[in-house]
Amino acid sequence: MRHAAAVPGRFSIRQMIARLTPDRWGAATTAVALFVATPLIAVASIALTPAPDIWRHLYDTVLFGYIERTLILIAGLGLGTFVLGTGTAWLVTMCRFPGRGLFNWALVLPLAVPTYILAFVFTDQLEYAGNLQVALREIFGWRNRQDYWFPEIRSMGGAITVMTLVLYPYVYLLARAAFLEQSVCVLEVSRTLGKNAWQCFWQVALPLARPAIVVGMTLAMMEALNDFGTVDFFGVKTFTAGIYDVWLNMDNISGAAQLASVLMIFVVVLVVLERMARRGQRYHHTSSKIQALPSYQLRGWRAGLAVAFCALPVLLGFVLPASVLTSYALTFFDVTLKANYLTITLNSILLSASAAVAAVAIGLVLAYGLRMGEGPLPRAAVRFASIGYAVPGAVLAIGVIVPMAALDNTIDHFSERVFGISTGLLLSGTVVAILYGYLTRFLALSFGTVEAGLGKVSRNMDGAARTLGASPLRAMSRIHFPLIRTSLLTAGLLVFVDCMKELPITIILRPFGYDTLATFVFQYASDELFEESALGALTIVAAGLIPVVILALTTLRSRPGHGAAAGGNIGGRA
Amino acid sequence: MSAPNDGKPSGPESRADGLHMINVSHAFDDHQVVRGVSVFVEPGELVCLLGPSGCGKTTLLRLAAGLEELQVGRITMGDDVVADGQGGPQLPPEKRNVGLMFQDFALFPHLTVFENIVFGLNDRDKTRREWARETLSTMGLADYADAFPHVLSGGQQQRVALLRALAPAPRVLLLDEPFSGLDVNRRAQIRQDTFQILTDLGIATLMVTHDPEEAMFMADRILVMQDGRIVQSGQPVDIYFHPETAFVAELFGPVNRLECRIENGMLTSPLGRHPAPEGIAAGAPLELLIRPEALNLAPLPAGGAAEEETLLTVLSARSLGRSTHLTLHLDDGAGGTMLNARMPGVFLPEIGTRVTARVAPENLLVFAKQDA
Numbered sequence: 005m006r007h008a009a010a011v012p013g014r015f016s017i018r019q020m021i022a023r024l025t026p027d028r029w030g031a032a033t034t035a036v037a038l039f040v041a042t043p044l045i046a047v048a049s050i051a052l053t054p055a056p057d058i059w060r061h062l063y064d065t066v067l068f069g070y071i072e073r074t075l076i077l078i079a080g081l082g083l084g085t086f087v088l089g090t091g092t093a094w095l096v097t098m099c100r101f102p103g104r105g106l107f108n109w110a111l112v113l114p115l116a117v118p119t120y121i122l123a124f125v126f127t128d129q130l131e132y133a134g135n136l137q138v139a140l141r142e143i144f145g146w147r148n149r150q151d152y153w154f155p156e157i158r159s160m161g162g163a164i165t166v167m168t169l170v171l172y173p174y175v176y177l178l179a180r181a182a183f184l185e186q187s188v189c190v191l192e193v194s195r196t197l198g199k200n201a202w203q204c205f206w207q208v209a210l211p212l213a214r215p216a217i218v219v220g221m222t223l224a225m226m227e228a229l230n231d232f233g234t235v236d237f238f239g240v241k242t243f244t245a246g247i248y249d250v251w252l253n254m255d256n257i258s259g260a261a262q263l264a265s266v267l268m269i270f271v272v273v274l275v276v277l278e279r280m281a282r283r284g285q286r287y288h289h290t291s292s293k294i295q296a297l298p299s300y301q302l303r304g305w306r307a308g309l310a311v312a313f314c315a316l317p318v319l320l321g322f323v324l325p326a327s328v329l330t331s332y333a334l335t336f337f338d339v340t341l342k343a344n345y346l347t348i349t350l351n352s353i354l355l356s357a358s359a360a361v362a363a364v365a366i367g368l369v370l371a372y373g374l375r376m377g378e379g380p381l382p383r384a385a386v387r388f389a390s391i392g393y394a395v396p397g398a399v400l401a402i403g404v405i406v407p408m409a410a411l412d413n414t415i416d417h418f419s420e421r422v423f424g425i426s427t428g429l430l431l432s433g434t435v436v437a438i439l440y441g442y443l444t445r446f447l448a449l450s451f452g453t454v455e456a457g458l459g460k461v462s463r464n465m466d467g468a469a470r471t472l473g474a475s476p477l478r479a480m481s482r483i484h485f486p487l488i489r490t491s492l493l494t495a496g497l498l499v500f501v502d503c504m505k506e507l508p509i510t511i512i513l514r515p516f517g518y519d520t521l522a523t524f525v526f527q528y529a530s531d532e533l534f535e536e537s538a539l540g541a542l543t544i545v546a547a548g549l550i551p552v553v554i555l556a557l558t559t560l561r562s563r564p565g566h567g568a569a570a571g572g573n574i575g576g577r578a
Numbered sequence: 579m580s581a582p583n584d585g586k587p588s589g590p591e592s593r594a595d596g597l598h599m600i601n602v603s604h605a606f607d608d609h610q611v612v613r614g615v616s617v618f619v620e621p622g623e624l625v626c627l628l629g630p631s632g633c634g635k636t637t638l639l640r641l642a643a644g645l646e647e648l649q650v651g652r653i654t655m656g657d658d659v660v661a662d663g664q665g666g667p668q669l670p671p672e673k674r675n676v677g678l679m680f681q682d683f684a685l686f687p688h689l690t691v692f693e694n695i696v697f698g699l700n701d702r703d704k705t706r707r708e709w710a711r712e713t714l715s716t717m718g719l720a721d722y723a724d725a726f727p728h729v730l731s732g733g734q735q736q737r738v739a740l741l742r743a744l745a746p747a748p749r750v751l752l753l754d755e756p757f758s759g760l761d762v763n764r765r766a767q768i769r770q771d772t773f774q775i776l777t778d779l780g781i782a783t784l785m786v787t788h789d790p791e792e793a794m795f796m797a798d799r800i801l802v803m804q805d806g807r808i809v810q811s812g813q814p815v816d817i818y819f820h821p822e823t824a825f826v827a828e829l830f831g832p833v834n835r836l837e838c839r840i841e842n843g844m845l846t847s848p849l850g851r852h853p854a855p856e857g858i859a860a861g862a863p864l865e866l867l868i869r870p871e872a873l874n875l876a877p878l879p880a881g882g883a884a885e886e887e888t889l890l891t892v893l894s895a896r897s898l899g900r901s902t903h904l905t906l907h908l909d910d911g912a913g914g915t916m917l918n919a920r921m922p923g924v925f926l927p928e929i930g931t932r933v934t935a936r937v938a939p940e941n942l943l944v945f946a947k948q949d950a
Contacts, residue, residue: 462682462684464680464681464682464684465684465686467640467643467645467671467678467680467684468678468680468684468685468686468742468743469686469697470643470644470645470670470671470672471643471644471645471671471672471674471676471677471678471698471743471752472672472697472698472742472743472746473672473673473675473698473746474672474697474698475670475672482697483686483688486688487686487687487688
């Protein structure tokens with residue numbers, strides 16, 4: 005085999021050249037990914053640029069306060085979402101008690117309520133002039149503050165409570181899925197080894213579900229870091245509030261950028277935690293045998309406790325805000341309508357729809373590009389670009405404005421020199437900036453959904469289509485597109501709803517005098533006019549319900565081996 | 579877009595294109611999976627690439643289809659070069675007019691059975707559409723034409739996939755483990771049907787499998803692959819009865835391995851002395867391979883064993899219905915050896931009793947010993 009012996013040397017040169025010159029798909033994928041990731045790169049480069057005087061100032065004044073409060077917030081939130089999310093998930097998957105079927109899906113509902121809206125509702129109800137305290141004063145005959153003690157809702161504790169109540173569903177959903185996927189065998193084995201239900205939970209089920217729970221907690225914490233409305237409204241000075249304050253109130257964008265870079269350390273830690281947990285998840289299936297889950301029948305006071313534990317978050321996180329908003333909306337809808345509600349709603353819808361279309365289109369290009377072109381470079385670029393979901397909106401806003409202002413200035417200087425005309429700021433103060441921010445933040449959502457959809461289309465189908473005479477483009481339009489249409493719709497919907505709720509990016513980057521529902525509600529609530537904007541808040545919650553309903557209909561319905569459609573790996577059109 | 583069968587005769591009967599893969603080598607990164615292999619499939623011939631997983635057989639198939647870019651070598655179909663590893667043309671898969679059937683069938687789940695089959699056809703190609711309709715009927719699938727693939731059984735899916743690959747009248751048919759996705763009971767029948775269809779069409783077919791029985795049933799010629807090389811090629815009976823290496827012999831199932839040596843033209847082993855097979859170099863360390871089914875057992879006659887027979891002690895005997903599996907102890911004077919035997923029908927001697935074994939000379943497979 006002399007021929008074969010000569011081969012390896014030729015291969016390695018060929019491969020070196022192939023590696024250095026990525027194919028067209030790879031090059032396009034990398035370019036698009038880098039475009040989306042530009043704000044992230046901008047923040048990273050700011051973080052790596054030394055700025056000693058700013059640091060000295062931040063260090064002397066606010067830095068440690070921000071770090072301390074941010075740590076307390078995410079620690080409290082982590083504990084709260086763990087207890088609520090894991091506890092409710094265990095109860096609805098493993099125990100039988102009245103209302104279990106209802107709680108099974110109702111526990112997801114609070115996800116529809118943005119943190120800041122729950123903050124406004126809680127404040128409205130629990131402050132001195134709120135319904136609860138008024139009622140207490142009437143019942144007990146107290147006359148003023150001095151007669152009784154009541155917790156202050158606009159506080160760190162209030163912020164943790166509010167965020168826990170709407171973010172625990174992340175943990176609930178993932179822990180629930182993990183409990184359902186767990187092989188019954190391991191639980192049965194532990195029962196035969198003499199453990200009671202409680203010990204099974206702590207010693208077997210919980211450790212097995214730990215990676216999923218950690219993923220849920222880190223996602224909730226990322227949302228908490230992103231939140232601006234709640235902490236600003238409650239006066240809890242965390243990093244996000246600080247960035248906003250330093251930038252818009254002190255007009256110090258470099259200071260804000262430096263704060264953003266410190267916040268990124270928190271983000272990186274969370275992302276690393278999440279990725280590690282996800283990796284752990286894959287190896288936790290010890291046995292693939294799945295049977296009907298054992299159900300511990302709860303009776304008497306135990307059943308009562310279970311019902312109360314599951315009802316509490318649903319009532320406080322969804323029923324209360326939904327009913328309060330509905331009643332205010334009914335009373336004050338004419339005021340809201342007069343305050344340009346229709347224009348503002350249209351703004352929100354147009355902006356969110358544009359962002360959804362752009363995010364899905366780019367997500368599709370990236371997912372398809374990775375499928376067509378191999379190579380580590382495009383893959384790394386896409387991974388980097390899809391980290392935006394973890395980056396707080398305030399940080400992304402900085403990442404958008406810095407390169408965009410630079411581009412504007414370049415164009416302005418060029419035009420001034422060549423044509424003698426100053427173009428001013430073409431992009432920075434426009435909705436394009438907001439769109440860019442949305443795109444970077446929500447790309448992971450659309451990319452992940454599209455990639456998962458494409459992943460279900462076996463590569464052999466590509467091969468079959470190609471050998472039957474279809475070009476890559478025809479294969480995409482005839483095979484891939486029809487098969488992933490649902491994924492594309494889902495991706496678009498998810499991005500749309502998240503944009504409808506989005507506050508921090510919008511409030512920082514919006515053009516003067518431009519409002520979305522989120523900024524409108526935030527503005528009114530800050531001006532103590534929350535009731536008058538209730539219709540707007542209700543609209544946001546209603547939009548937020550769409551994906552929650554979809555979630556309830558799809559992911560909650562099936563469980564491996566239970567009610568899954570028969571018909572093997574091909575799957576039907578339905 | 580040009581239809582894949584533009585300018586070609588429309589009937590599969592007139593195919594006269596062979597597939598030639600010449601001196602093909604292929605590597606994934608630094609991992610060499612195909613090393614200088616040549617495969618020739620003539621019109622009307624069914625050639626089977628047989629080997630364990632990872633031996634490079636599927637890569638060869640994908641290279642022929644154009645799903646992998648050819649790195650070294652040349653591939654021709656009929657008179658056309660479809661891929662040239664020396665910087666020549668590399669036709670994309672859609673221009674090669676090959677039919678490829680995957681192990682998982684890869685039916686398009688969002689298209690009906692008929693839409694799947696005519697996927698590769700030009701809309702104007704009435705003749706081929708008619709052919710597809712008719713063949714669907716003869717296969718007994720006419721009622722499913724408008725059904726979606728997931729309602730079909732595995733065997734029906736296999737037939738649809740085969741029909742889809744054949745519909746554009748390909749010059750060459752490529753089959754990747756065509757029967758391994760099917761359950762065992764249906765496999766034999768489907769294999770038979772497929773064989774009939776391919777024989778009738780007379781199309782050059784290259785098939786990949788790791789199942790020797792499948793290869794023997796289907797193939798005119800078998801190419802046995804090991805580590806990216808072809809280690810033996812020939813007709814199915816040759817591969818089975820005249821394996822050139824121990825690897826080829828063992829493809830067909832576990833074998834008994836015995837020490838042996840050749841002296842004065844005689845093969846000496848624990849089974850006794852036999853005339854040595856030709857072409858074996860004396861002196862080199864040798865081993866003797868005996869297939870379980872090559873041990874011809876009989877109860878010990880009252881008069882004792884004949885000279886060419888070996889005495890064995892029965893350790894276990896289990897009837898498998900069609901055949902009986904036995905484990906036997908051979909006393910070779912050095913601690914003994916365990917042998918496995920498979921006898922047709924029912925042969926259930928008492929455990930601990932002695933039986934005689936006789937091996938036909940052509941079943942003595944002697945190879946130079948491979949160092950482990």
